[in-house]
Amino acid sequence: MNIIGPDLLVFGVDDVDACRQFASDYGLTASGDHRFVALDGTGIEIRSKDDDALPAALETGSMLRKTLYGVADQATVDAIAAELEKDRDVTRFDDGSIESKDDHGFVLGFQVTVRQVLDMPAETINAPGAPAQRGVNQIAVSKEDSPKPRTLSHVVYFVPDAPKQEAFYRDRLGFVTTDRFTHVGPFMRPAGTQDHHTVFFIQTPPHMKGIEHFTFHMGGPTDVVTAGTNMVNKGYQSFWGPGRHIFGSNWFWYFKSPFGCNMEFDADMDLHDEQWAAREAMPGADNSQVFLLQYREKWAPMGPPPPKAGA
Amino acid sequence: MSKRVRLCREDDIPDFCAQGFDPERHGFDTIFVVRQDRYYYAYADVCPHYGDTSLPWKKDEYLDAAGDNIVCAAHGALFNIRSGLCTSGPCKGESLRPIPVNCEADGYLWITLED
Ligand code: FES
Ligand SMILES: [Fe+2]
Numbered sequence: 001m002n003i004i005g006p007d008l009l010v011f012g013v014d015d016v017d018a019c020r021q022f023a024s025d026y027g028l029t030a031s032g033d034h035r036f037v038a039l040d041g042t043g044i045e046i047r048s049k050d051d052d053a054l055p056a057a058l059e060t061g062s063m064l065r066k067t068l069y070g071v072a073d074q075a076t077v078d079a080i081a082a083e084l085e086k087d088r089d090v091t092r093f094d095d096g097s098i099e100s101k102d103d104h105g106f107v108l109g110f111q112v113t114v115r116q117v118l119d120m121p122a123e124t125i126n127a128p129g130a131p132a133q134r135g136v137n138q139i140a141v142s143k144e145d146s147p148k149p150r151t152l153s154h155v156v157y158f159v160p161d162a163p164k165q166e167a168f169y170r171d172r173l174g175f176v177t178t179d180r181f182t183h184v185g186p187f188m189r190p191a192g193t194q195d196h197h198t199v200f201f202i203q204t205p206p207h208m209k210g211i212e213h214f215t216f217h218m219g220g221p222t223d224v225v226t227a228g229t230n231m232v233n234k235g236y237q238s239f240w241g242p243g244r245h246i247f248g249s250n251w252f253w254y255f256k257s258p259f260g261c262n263m264e265f266d267a268d269m270d271l272h273d274e275q276w277a278a279r280e281a282m283p284g285a286d287n288s289q290v291f292l293l294q295y296r297e298k299w300a301p302m303g304p305p306p307p308k309a310g311a
Numbered sequence: 312m313s314k315r316v317r318l319c320r321e322d323d324i325p326d327f328c329a330q331g332f333d334p335e336r337h338g339f340d341t342i343f344v345v346r347q348d349r350y351y352y353a354y355a356d357v358c359p360h361y362g363d364t365s366l367p368w369k370k371d372e373y374l375d376a377a378g379d380n381i382v383c384a385a386h387g388a389l390f391n392i393r394s395g396l397c398t399s400g401p402c403k404g405e406s407l408r409p410i411p412v413n414c415e416a417d418g419y420l421w422i423t424l425e426d
Pocket of ligand 2: 252264266
């Protein structure tokens with residue numbers, strides 16, 4: 001199953017205007033009537049929670065209505081349809097995409113991916129001992145930077161039965177577990193990407209079932225912190241970060257959002273292939289990050305301006 | 312020991328809106344007040360889900376679009392405005408910590424803080 005990763009997350013929200021403003025301030029670009037996209041065309045769809053075009057909500061009221069995966073080709077879509085039809089309903093749409101549900105009732109879609117191949121440099125650094133990544137006289141940063149999300153990265157779900165969820169994604173959709181937190185759940189990647197994870201499942205009581213957060217990959221750690229700082233300056237409130245995770249090594253900064261879940265910026269995630277052996281660790285603060293920083297308003301070690309001469 | 316703190320004029324909070332306050336000058340809001348007509352409900356700005364994070368996604372964004380529920384933006388928990396009880400979301404069945412609030416004859420809202 002050559003699933004590449006999430007192409008689109010569909011939300012049915014309480015406050016459409018607030019969500020549109022938030023998505024735009026986060027750095028996504030409006031596309032058509034309902035979508036906001038990253039540089040490679042992956043993104044989110046924002047509709048009012050009573051919009052008839054949406055799949056039904058989970059009984060918990062989570063605002064995430066559908067996760068639409070991009071896959072390599074139509075043959076993969078058809079293979080997924082054939083696999084899922086063994087034990088559940090699959091809807092086929094005119095555009096060639098299909099829709100079904102996982103074992104917890106989360107609505108899943110599969111389509112030939114819309115993501116464009118990006119051709120742009122990663123954030124560059126100069127380090128002693130290594131060839132310079134930025135040439136002479138090339139500067140790295142400016143106060144006006146407003147980095148844009150590059151691609152939809154991953155989604156984290158609260159699920160009442162993480163082992164069952166892991167089995168479904170592994171056995172039916174070809175996902176691989178890259179790492180896991182004991183008694184919490186697995187980080188998983190589909191076969192068509194080497195990204196450490198596109199999903200992480202967190203075991204919770206049934207009344208919590210829903211989306212915990214979603215995130216887009218940025219061009220590097222400076223982009224994460226710059227984009228987050230721009231959010232803070234627009235009045236948005238940090239939930240966790242900035243910091244750097246251990247599993248996946250990705251930089252993170254989470255913000256509370258009007259989508260009923262956190263929205264993260266992430267960058268610089270580890271890549272893995274079939275040679276990788278999944279690690280396991282106890283959950284908790286110490287194993288969740290190598291470091292955690294906290295935003296502070298701009299400050300400098302300077303006193304007030306010197307008194308004017310003669311004053 | 313408890314202390315009384317003057318928050319704002321009664322009419323500073325628009326009807327059916329909420330507002331955050333920083334009465335102990337932490338540099339961020341630690342309590343919020345919801346106004347419904349002549350009634351005011353004050354709570355600690357702490358979501359019971361993890362017990363140490365605040366609710367809104369932006370300053371003063373404590374309510375859903377219709378103004379019917381208090382919302383924690385992190386995972387969408389909904390709370391009854393009058394009781395503070397979480398009716399849906401991760402901390403269902405738990406409650407926000409209420410703060411005593413009064414409208415005094417001087418036209419100001421006063422809260423009582425325990426320390
Ligand atoms: S922190 Fe409030 S709902 Fe999770
Ligand atoms: Fe994440």
